[in-house]
Amino acid sequence: MLKEDHLSVTQDCNDCPIRHRAVCARCETDELERLEDIKYYRRFEAGQTVIWSGDRMDFVGSVVSGIATLTQTMEDGRTQMVGLLLPSDFVGRPGRSTAAYDVVATTDVVMCCFRKAPFEDLMERTPHIAQRLLQMTLDELDAAREWMLVLGRKTAREKIASLLSIIARRDATLNMGRLDGPVTFDLPLTREAMADYLGLTLETVSRQVSALKKDGIITLEGKRHVTVPDMTLLLEEAGDDTDGGMLV
Amino acid sequence: MLKEDHLSVTQDCNDCPIRHRAVCARCETDELERLEDIKYYRRFEAGQTVIWSGDRMDFVGSVVSGIATLTQTMEDGRTQMVGLLLPSDFVGRPGRSTAAYDVVATTDVVMCCFRKAPFEDLMERTPHIAQRLLQMTLDELDAAREWMLVLGRKTAREKIASLLSIIARRDATLNMGRLDGPVTFDLPLTREAMADYLGLTLETVSRQVSALKKDGIITLEGKRHVTVPDMTLLLEEAGDDTDGGMLV
DNA sequence: CGCTTTCTTGATTATCATCAAGGGGCGTGG
DNA sequence: CCACGCCCCTTGATGATAATCAAGAAAGCG
Numbered sequence: 001m002l003k004e005d006h007l008s009v010t011q012d013c014n015d016c017p018i019r020h021r022a023v024c025a026r027c028e029t030d031e032l033e034r035l036e037d038i039k040y041y042r043r044f045e046a047g048q049t050v051i052w053s054g055d056r057m058d059f060v061g062s063v064v065s066g067i068a069t070l071t072q073t074m075e076d077g078r079t080q081m082v083g084l085l086l087p088s089d090f091v092g093r094p095g096r097s098t099a100a101y102d103v104v105a106t107t108d109v110v111m112c113c114f115r116k117a118p119f120e121d122l123m124e125r126t127p128h129i130a131q132r133l134l135q136m137t138l139d140e141l142d143a144a145r146e147w148m149l150v151l152g153r154k155t156a157r158e159k160i161a162s163l164l165s166i167i168a169r170r171d172a173t174l175n176m177g178r179l180d181g182p183v184t185f186d187l188p189l190t191r192e193a194m195a196d197y198l199g200l201t202l203e204t205v206s207r208q209v210s211a212l213k214k215d216g217i218i219t220l221e222g223k224r225h226v227t228v229p230d231m232t233l234l235l236e237e238a239g240d241d242t243d244g245g246m247l248v
Numbered sequence: 249m250l251k252e253d254h255l256s257v258t259q260d261c262n263d264c265p266i267r268h269r270a271v272c273a274r275c276e277t278d279e280l281e282r283l284e285d286i287k288y289y290r291r292f293e294a295g296q297t298v299i300w301s302g303d304r305m306d307f308v309g310s311v312v313s314g315i316a317t318l319t320q321t322m323e324d325g326r327t328q329m330v331g332l333l334l335p336s337d338f339v340g341r342p343g344r345s346t347a348a349y350d351v352v353a354t355t356d357v358v359m360c361c362f363r364k365a366p367f368e369d370l371m372e373r374t375p376h377i378a379q380r381l382l383q384m385t386l387d388e389l390d391a392a393r394e395w396m397l398v399l400g401r402k403t404a405r406e407k408i409a410s411l412l413s414i415i416a417r418r419d420a421t422l423n424m425g426r427l428d429g430p431v432t433f434d435l436p437l438t439r440e441a442m443a444d445y446l447g448l449t450l451e452t453v454s455r456q457v458s459a460l461k462k463d464g465i466i467t468l469e470g471k472r473h474v475t476v477p478d479m480t481l482l483l484e485e486a487g488d489d490t491d492g493g494m495l496v
Numbered sequence: 497c498g499c500t501t502t503c504t505t506g507a508t509t510a511t512c513a514t515c516a517a518g519g520g521g522c523g524t525g526g
Numbered sequence: 527c528c529a530c531g532c533c534c535c536t537t538g539a540t541g542a543t544a545a546t547c548a549a550g551a552a553a554g555c556g
Contacts, residue, residue, distance in 0.1 A: 072397045074487055080400040082393035093386055100390060127375050134382045138341055141385060142348060144392040145330035149320045151399035152328040152447025156544065191503060199400025204544055206504055223503065223553080239322055404512065439535060449513055454536055470521090471535065 011041075016112070021088035022062040023136065026128040034126075038118040044068075044105040050091070051103045059113040060092030066109030067188045070101045071196060081197040083140070086170065090136055094120050106188060151199045154239055159198040160208040161237035164218065168228055183228045212237065259289075264360070269336035270310040271384065274376040282374075286366040290359050292316075298339070298351040298359070305347045307361040308340030314357030315436050318349045319444060329445040331388070334418065338384055342368050354436060399447045402487055407446040408456040409485035412466065416476055427479050435472045460485065 013019060013032045024035055041064070044050050050068060051057060063085050070083030082101060085091060091103060091111065123129045150162050171177060171185040187194075191209075195202040212218050217234055219227045228234050261267060261280045272283055289312070292298055298316060299305060311333050318331030330349060333339060339351060339359065371377045398410050419425060419433040435442075439450040439457075446453070460466050465482055467475045476482050 070393075072393070074397070074401065075489060076487075078401045080397040082396050095383065095386075101393070127378065130375065130378055130382055134378055134385065135343070137382060137385045137389060138343075141389050141392060144389060144396065145318075145320070145349070148330050148392065148396060148399055149322070149328040151396055153322065153326045190501095201545055202503080203505085203546080206502095207544090210504070239324075241323060438533095450535080451514080451537085452512060454534095455512095458536075 016064070018062060018064055018088040018112075022112075023090050023129060023133050024062075026132045027126070028128070031126050031128060034122055035114065038114050038122070040113055042111045042113050044109045044111070046105055046107050048105045049102060050105055050109070050111070051099045053099055053102045055099050056097060057092055057099045058116050060090070060094060060116055060119055061111045061113035063087050063089050063091065064110040064112050066105060066107040068103055068105050068109050069193065069196075070103055072101055079196050080199060081193065082144075084197070090133065092116070094123060094133075106193065156198075156200055156204050156208050157211065157237060158239045159200060160194075160205065160212060161217070161234055162240070163194060163198060164212075164226065164228070165231070165234055165238050165240070168226075168231065168234070179231050183231055185226055187224045187226060264312070266310060266312055266336040266360075270360075271338050271377060271381050272310075274380045275374070276376070279374055279376060282370055283362065286362050286370070288361055290361055292353040292357045292359070294353055294355050296353045298353055298357070299347045301347055301350045303347050304345060305340055306364050308338070308342060308364055308367055309359045309361035311335050311337050311339065312358040312360050314353060314355040316351055316353050316357050317441065317444075318351055320349055327444050328447060329441065330392075332445070338381065340364070342371055342381075354441065404446075404448055404452050404456050405459065405485060406487045407448060408442075408453065408460060409465070409482055410488070411442060411446060412460075412474065412476070413479075413482055413486050413488070416474075416479065416482070431476045431479055433474055435474060 013024065013036060016022075019025070024032060027035065042061075044066075053072070065087055068085040068091075069081050070085065071079050071081050073079045085103070093100070094116070123133070150159055154162060167187065168183045168185055169179065172179050172183060177183065189197065191202045191205045194200075195205045198205070209218075209220075213220055216229070217237055219229070221227070261272065261284060264270075267273070272280060275283065290309075292314075301320070313335055316333040316339070317329050318333065319327050319329050321327045333351070341348070342364070371381070398407055402410060415435065416431045416433055417427065420427050420431060425431065437445065439453045442448075443450045443453045448456075457466075457468075461468055464477070465485055467477065469475070
C-alpha cells in the first residue's frame with residue numbers, strides 16, 4: 001500500500017545513503033546526472049527472488065537497503081551461498097546477458113537499478129564508474145578467497161565463529177561501533193542460511209551456536225540477537241591470526 | 249645457464265604468447281609501447297616462492313608460461329589454495345602494497361612484471377587496461393564462486409571429478425582440443441596440491457583417483473597422465489548439470 | 497489461540513581425517 | 527651400472543567430525 005511511496009523516497013542521488021560507497025561513489029555531479037537518467041528503484045519483499053539463475057538480466061544495480069544472497073543450487077537441491085549482498089553492493093555483470101546465480105532478498109530490499117545496455121554504454125565513456133567497479137570486484141574476490149579458506153579447511157565451530165566475526169566487524173564499521181568492548185548485533189540470517197553460507201547442515205549450525213554460547217564466547221537473547229563479550233576470544237575460536245590488526 | 253637467454257626471448261610484446269589474453273589484450277600499439285617501458289621479465293623455478301603473504305609488493309604482472317598457485321595458510325599449517333594461475337593470469341592488486349597470499353611456482357614460471365607505481369599511473373590514464381582487468385577480475389570471481397560450491401557442498405569423489413573436468417576443459421580450450429571424444433591431459437598438480445585445492449587430505453585424493461580409475465571414468469598412465477574416455481561420465485560424477493552447454 | 501516456521505537436541509550413521517606402512521620412479525653418487 | 531635415498535603416491539586400519547534421521551520446543555503471525 002505504502003509501497004509506491006517508499007519507491008519514491010530515494011530519488012535524489014545526493015540524498016542517497018549509499019552515495020559514497022556504491023558503484024557511483026567516484027562520479028562527479030554531471031556523471032551522476034547521466035546515471036539518474038537511466039536509474040529506477042525496485043523493492044523486493046523478504047523471501048522474494050530477485051533473479052533466477054539462467055534468467056535474462058536486463059538490469060544491473062546496487063542494493064540500497066536490506067540484505068540479499070547469491071546462491072548456487074545443484075540438481076539434487078544442495079545449495080551453497082556464494083555471496084552476501086549488503087547495502088552498496090553491486091548486482092549483475094556488465095557484458096553478460098543471463099544471471100549466473102539466484103539472487104534472493106533475505107530482508108525487504110530496495111535496489112537502485114540501471115537498464116543494462118545504457119549502463120554499459122555509460123561505463124565505456126565514464127572511467128570513474130569502471131574504476132570503482134574494479135575496486136569493488138577486487139574486494140569481493142578477496143572476500144571470496146577468505147571464504148574459500150573457511151569452506152575448505154575450518155571445522156564447524158571455526159566456521160560459525162568466522163561468520164559471527166564477519167558480521168560483527170561489518171556491523172561495527174557500518175554503525176561506527178567499536179570492537180574493543182562488548183559487541184552486539186542481530187543475525188540477518190536464519191540457521192539454514194548460515195548453513196548454506198558455511199557448507200554445513202542447519203542442525204550442525206544450531207549445535208555449534210549452542211556450544212559457543214555454553215562456553216561463554218557469545219550470549220544470546222532470543223535466537224537472533226548476539227552479544228560478544230570479548231571479540232578476541234571469538235577471533236581465537238575462528239582460527240584467525242590472533243587479532244592481527246582487526247581491532248585497530 | 250641458458251636462463252638469462254630465456255629471459256630475453258620474449259621481449260617484444262608483438263611476439264608474446266599471451267598478447268591477446270592478458271591484461272594488455274585491449275591495448276593499442278602506443279599503449280603497448282608505454283607498457284614496454286616499465287616491464288621486465290622474471291623467471292622462477294618449480295617450487296620457488298614468488299611472493300610471501302604479507303610481503304611488500306612492488307610489482308604486478310602476468311604469468312607468461314608455467315603454473316603458479318595462490319594459497320592461504322593458517323597458523324597451525326592448514327593450507328587452502330585460493331587461486332590457480334595459468335598463462336595470461338594477472339598477479340597482484342593495483343592499489344595495495346602488501347601481498348595477501350603466498351604465490352608459489354608449481355612448474356618453472358616466466359612472469360612479465362610491471363613496476364607497481366608506474367603501472368598504476370598508466371592504468372589511470374589508459375581505460376583499455378582497466379577495462380580488461382575488470383573483465384579478468386569478474387571472470388576470476390565467477391571461478392571462485394564455482395569453487396566455493398565445490399568446497400562447501402560436494403563429496404570427495406565429486407570434488408576430484410570437478411577438478412579433473414576443469415583441467416580437461418582448460419587444456420581443450422588452450423590446445424584447441426575437442427571435448428566430444430576421449431580427452432587426454434597431464435595433471436599439473438601433485439596429490440598434495442590437489443588436496444589443498446579441494447579441501448581434502450592427500451590420502452583421500454589418492455583414494456578417490458583410484459576409485460574413478462577402477463570405475464572406468466578415467467585411465468592413468470603413470471601418476472599424472474590422465475585419459476577421460478567419455479567426458480559426459482566425468483561430468484556426471486562431478487555432479488554438474490548434465491553436460492549443459494559444456495560440450496559445445 | 498492455533499498454525500507455521502524456525503530452532504534445538506538426541507541417536508545413529510557415513511564420510512573423510514588421521515595414523516601407519518610400504519611401493520615405485522628418478523636422480524645422484526659410488 | 528647399480529645402490530641408495532628421496533619424493534610422491536598408494537593402501538589399510540582406526541577414529542573423529544559432521545550428516546542424517548527423528549522428535550519436539552519456541553517464536554512469530556494471522
